Amino acid sequence: MRVISxxxxxxxxxxxxxxxRDAHMLSEDSRNGEVLSFPTPVTSIYRYPDERVLFSPERxxxxxxxxxxxxxxxxxRDDLGTLTMFAKKMADFSDDGxxxxxxxxxxxxxxxxxxxxxxxxxxxxxxxxxxxxxxxxWDPFRDLGSSSxxxxxxxxxxxxxxxxxxxxxxxxxxxxxxWGMYGANAVHFSMVQEYVATMVGMKLGKYxxxxxxxxxxxxxxxxxxxxxxxxxxxxxxxxxxxxxxxLIDNPNSFDIELALFFEWLHxxxxxxxxxxxxxxxxxxxxxxxxxxxxxxGMVNEAINIAEDIQASDWRKACVEWLERKK
Numbered sequence: 001m002r003v004i005s006x007x008x009x010x011x012x013x014x015x016x017x018x019x020x021r022d023a024h025m026l027s028e029d030s031r032n033g034e035v036l037s038f039p040t041p042v043t044s045i046y047r048y049p050d051e052r053v054l055f056s057p058e059r060x061x062x063x064x065x066x067x068x069x070x071x072x073x074x075x076x077r078d079d080l081g082t083l084t085m086f087a088k089k090m091a092d093f094s095d096d097g098x099x100x101x102x103x104x105x106x107x108x109x110x111x112x113x114x115x116x117x118x119x120x121x122x123x124x125x126x127x128x129x130x131x132x133x134x135x136x137x138w139d140p141f142r143d144l145g146s147s148s149x150x151x152x153x154x155x156x157x158x159x160x161x162x163x164x165x166x167x168x169x170x171x172x173x174x175x176x177x178x179w180g181m182y183g184a185n186a187v188h189f190s191m192v193q194e195y196v197a198t199m200v201g202m203k204l205g206k207y208x209x210x211x212x213x214x215x216x217x218x219x220x221x222x223x224x225x226x227x228x229x230x231x232x233x234x235x236x237x238x239x240x241x242x243x244x245x246x247l248i249d250n251p252n253s254f255d256i257e258l259a260l261f262f263e264w265l266h267x268x269x270x271x272x273x274x275x276x277x278x279x280x281x282x283x284x285x286x287x288x289x290x291x292x293x294x295x296x297g298m299v300n301e302a303i304n305i306a307e308d309i310q311a312s313d314w315r316k317a318c319v320e321w322l323e324r325k326k
Contacts, residue, residue: 001040001042001043002019002023002038002040002042002043003043003045004016004019004044004045005044005045005047006045006046006047007046007047007048007051007235007238008046008047008048008049008051008052008235008237009046009051009053009182009186009187010051010056010237011232011235012044012045012182012186013056014231014233016042016181016182017225017228018230018231018232020221021225023039024039025037025038025039026038026039027218028215030215030217032217033217033218033219034217034218034219035217036215036218036221037213037214037215038214041210041211041214042210042211043209043210043211044181044182044208044209044211045207045208046186046206046207046209047206048237048244049186049190049193049204050194050204050244051237051244051313052186052187052190052313053242053313053314053316054182054186055235055236055316055317057320057324058224058227058228058229059178059183059224060321060324061183062086063287063314063317063318064086064288064290064318065083065087066183067187067283067284067287067314068082068086068284068287068288069082069187069188070187070188070191071191071261071262071284072105072262073103073104073105073108073188074117074191074192074258075109075258075259075262076105076106076108076117077106078099078101078103078105078106078110079098079100080094080097080098080099080100081098081266082262082266085265092149093150094149094150095148095149101148101149101151102137102143102150102151102152104137104152107136107137107152108137108192111139112139116135116136117135117192117195117196120159121196121199121200124202125200125201128200128202129161133158133159134156134157135156135157135159136155136156137152137154137155137156137157138152138155138156138173152173153172153173153174153175153180154170154171154172154173154185155171155173156170157169157170157189157192158170158171159196162206163205164202164203165197165202165203165204165205166200166202166203166204167205168193168196168205168206168207169209169210170189170207170208170209171210172185172211173212173213174211174212175209175213175215176217177214177215177216178216178217178220178221178224179220181209181211181214185209189207189209193207194247194248195247195254198248199248199251237313241316242312242313242315242316243312243313245278245279245283245310245311245312245313245314246279247279248277248279249277249278249279250276253276257280258280260273260280265288279311282309282310282311283310283311283314286305286306286308286309286310287306287309287318289305290302290303290305290306290309290318293305294322294325299322299325299326300326302322303319303322306318306322307319
């Protein structure tokens with residue numbers, strides 16, 4: 001097994017790229033074309049998982065989509081409409097054009113007839129050393145042998161209290177290193193880890209991801225490899241150019257305000273509502289408003305709004321992404 005360990009997603013992404021270049025990769029067929037795969041499982045270890053924003057201009061992650069999808073998961077949603085606001089290609093993964101079959105958040109909150117996330121939090125409060133706490137996404141009755149366009153790539157999540165901090169291990173059956181492992185996964189699962197840790201009252205520990213099949217699509221890798229640097233460069237977290245903003249200020253009101261945020265996003269105006277969790281009105285809402293301007297072709301206006309995003313890491317990522325669009 002190959003182990004890739006580092007401070008945050010920026011460091012792991014660069015180490016993974018160098019490992020990928022040096023390793024003897026397997027060429028395999030997939031449903032979506034040729035992939036180059038590590039011959040063994042890969043474990044990624046994040047020491048600071050809340051440093052979750054990847055700043056690589058060559059990779060050019062869409063920070064608007066990553067952040068909103070993370071909130072979408074914690075809310076327990078499976079509606080396609082929220083995702084296609086920020087990434088139209090997500091419609092390619094829906095079976096009916098309305099829902100996302102493999103939506104992690106819905107599986108955490110609804111799929112198995114119980115709210116697993118709430119139960120996980122309750123059990124950790126009762127006994128932080130409980131070793132039977134498993135957050136499940138894979139449904140053998142529905143997913144094994146399924147013809148759906150989308151079944152969960154990440155299958156289970158384990159939590160463990162170590163030195164009063166909450167560690168998390170995610171198991172993954174098939175992981176695209178560019179779009180999944182060091183893109184969306186690093187954002188979404190670190191967000192749910194921080195959510196659970198804060199709700200329980202623990203510090204944030206390490207994040208481990210075990211990927212049984214770690215790969216890159218060849219048609220994506222070939223042009224990207226030419227652009228990516230050969231060595232490791234420092235990131236903005238290390239230089240203190242940006243800092244981490246807490247996901248939750250008030251655990252007692254976060255879930256209610258999360259629901260209100262999505263109501264604002266889809267249905268109405270809650271601009272006068274006073275949020276106790278600044279992630280909504282100081283980061284998520286200006287992020288969405290900047291995105292709306294961008295979609296209307298008003299890139300300069302979008303940049304001006306994005307510069308008001310309170311979370312400095314997300315602000316930097318959004319502004320730089322918009323600047324590249326110019």
